Amino acid sequence: AMDTDLSSQDRKDLDKFIKFFALKTVQVIVQARLGEKICTRSSSSPTGSDWFNLAIKDIPEVTHEAKKALAGQLPAVGRSMCVEISLKTSEGDSMELEIWCLEMNEKCDKEIKVSYTVYNRLSLLLKSLLAITRVTPAYRLSRKQGHEYVILYRIYFGEVQLSGLGEGFQTVRVGTVGTPVGTITLSCAYRINLAFMSTRQFERTPPIMGIIIDHFVDRPYPSSSPMHPCNYRAGEDNGAVYPSVEDSQEVCTTSFSTSPPSQCVFTVTKAHFQTPPPVVMDTLKVPVMGLAFSHQLSSSRLSYQPAALGVGSADMGYPLLFAGGLNAAHPHQLIGPGKDGGVPPIPSQPAHGTQADQERMCTPLDGVHYSAATPSSSEDTETVSNSSEGKCGSPHDLLETIFIRKVGAFVNKPINQVTMANLDIPFAMFAPKNVELEDNDPMVNPPDSPEIESPLQGSLHSEGSSGSSTGNTQDDFVMIDFKPAFSKDDILPMDLGTFYREFQNPPQLSSLSIDIGAQSMAEDLDSLPEKLAVHEKNVKEFDAFVETLQ
């Protein structure tokens, strides 16, 4: 390429622009897959060297990874920067979802002005990237991550490899910017056969027969893999300190902006989509980013240690978090981005959390905690998200997340009360402890309602009933003073509250009863091949039947 036409200053500027464009591209992509809503503040005064006049936060680890992959090079023909986004399930299966490619081709635009037009077009391209990262299928998946799968990213430099995306992947072009040394193109290739699986597959649907075993294998996080989670980092770099601001020589020095880097402020907001209560992931200590702080994690097991960080300015960026290690032998470095590029290390907090946490967790045995994932406990811990919700401005709170191993999906009793501890079967707690006799069956003998709303009510109770509703041993939840809204109805002899109380505890389905259910289940499974054979034989009849329905 003839770059004699390009002044050396322009060339230097262009290289810098491309380098920072690459770094910002990675930040936008990874941040869009963290599973959280992003929010940065506009700033009218050029506190500027926000590159490309956009408030895009730099997550230090991500910058570190990107620089590592680039190794001092810039995207060029045949040397593309790729950000691979993949999904990894709790069982360890992983699948590539997207490859974002920043490529350079040979088509040069000699006439274009580097410091002005190229810069502004790169800014426009980043805005397009912000928009496009929300419309590929992986976005919605990443918003729901945390429970059954996580989203990982990997940066590599060189040849683009799309083979992992499966057949029929689609490509969307984000945009191109011509420069005197070549044309920068940014695009995304994404797997499509996931699009139909997407949200439905990974939403929590209750199993019909409790067959689904939903426990996590105690699998250490593969620290040797180059993959990185979009919402937490592998443990091998624990304690490493990353510079949170670019080297001083790399401050953006275009004619548009002059001042030192500003800090963008992030807010942590609850994920909008309905997400199931969290049950996490891994026994390794892993640092968690404030940004990546999903609703799931925030609502289950946190210890809050609001601390005056004493870093200085009011709009200090969000704090980085390091998990209190389960095997923490040494305190962890906590880093808050400083205003002027320094990285003041903040004395860490003890690993095992505050008083509040002790109540919810049992003493660790072998470094493993069991936790009650009750809805009530989740309310307490939402205070941090609430305090920053809806605002761009993070409180000076330190958040520490402790990762613990899950014990069965819907177990909502502390570990010492779970009698079915060996069976990680969802809904185990709903299985009746003993087989019920008909006399105790509230459906047959509904308890008296304490509130008689209408004279006709008494006649609905069967003759044998005599107890009070609170004596019902089936009650895991006792309803007190249940006054349903709008429930008064003169037409029905019974009000809604009474109805609800009476029919609140229907008998267990026999198939859900563990003892009987497991047996019959085994029988059912054994007889399946025969049944299938029979059905196959009768296929024509079934088809004919279906025809009659249409």
Next chain:
Amino acid sequence: PRRTHHRALPAASPAMNCRAEVLEVSVEGRQVEEAMLAVLHTVLLHRSTGKFHYKKEGTYSIGTVGTQDVDCDFIDFAYVRVSSEELDRALRKAVGEFKDALRNSGSDGMGQISLEFYQKKKSRWPFSDECIPWELWTIKVNVVNLANEQERQICREKVGEKLCEKIINIVEVMNRHEYLPKMPTQSEVDNVFDTSLKDVQPYLYKISYQITDSLGTSVTTTMRRLIKDTLAL
């Protein structure tokens, strides 16, 4: 078969360099606002810069544009908008009026909302300044009525997918790097940009809308409002 009559908006008469893009969506009534905001915000994200601060010798510095994610309540969709409450309020006001107009127009439920970017060209007295459009985005809306919850759920997803396509279309147009007004000097900046907002600086724009009447010949319930966000001269 319905006859629809579209009256062209006078402000939208194409000038030499005005490119026009048309997007069409079919949505349920309660999705109108979010769908319109998603499209308008996406366009304005690309058509807004940071505030200019002019310095000596004709140079200027540009402020920083923040962005934020917005989740839709009635559509399975999320989009990015510029972090500016003033801008968001202005768009919501316009979209709200459009939605009300659609609702009040009767059962037809068809209309369109337009976002026009223009430049002001000063004229000598006694002529008033001209507004010369250079880009026009029109979103045609068709409001559907759904019978049951299942259809609504499907609609949530389908409209979400459609909006993803629209975003991709918008980005394609933006990427063409076609005509943009020259960066103005300090004296000209108000002819190109809306400088009234305190945190961001969109290109001068107007939003207008019209409702289509099903009866055809005359547009009985057309309402046309120009919502100016610049200082009225």
